[in-house]
Amino acid sequence: MFHLIKVQGESMSPSLCSGDFVFTSRWYKKLNTGHLVVVDHALYGYIVKKILHIAPDGQLWLGGESNKSLQSERIGWVSSRRVVGKVIGRICAP
Numbered sequence: 001m002f003h004l005i006k007v008q009g010e011s012m013s014p015s016l017c018s019g020d021f022v023f024t025s026r027w028y029k030k031l032n033t034g035h036l037v038v039v040d041h042a043l044y045g046y047i048v049k050k051i052l053h054i055a056p057d058g059q060l061w062l063g064g065e066s067n068k069s070l071q072s073e074r075i076g077w078v079s080s081r082r083v084v085g086k087v088i089g090r091i092c093a094p
Helices: none
Strands: 002-006 021-025 036-041 045-054 060-063 083-091
Touching: 002 083, 021 036, 036 060
Parallel strands: none
Antiparallel strands: 002 021, 021 083, 036 045, 036 083, 045 060
């Protein structure tokens, strides 16, 4: 299944800007370090982040690309089951 999600905030700048739309897919074989994902975080709701590390048990360590991003330590380890989708494309805001 595919989803179109609007990016809010500058945490993933310069890769993604506020107002951009990202296409996500739940149809992926494997997540890898460097992939962008949308996660339904228990405290922060839907967030778009880059996978920085994958633990042997499948937990994800996520981070942003901007100094305005929520720090990885505040996000904490996230279960791969919380991944809404892997980002497969984007539409840039005008």
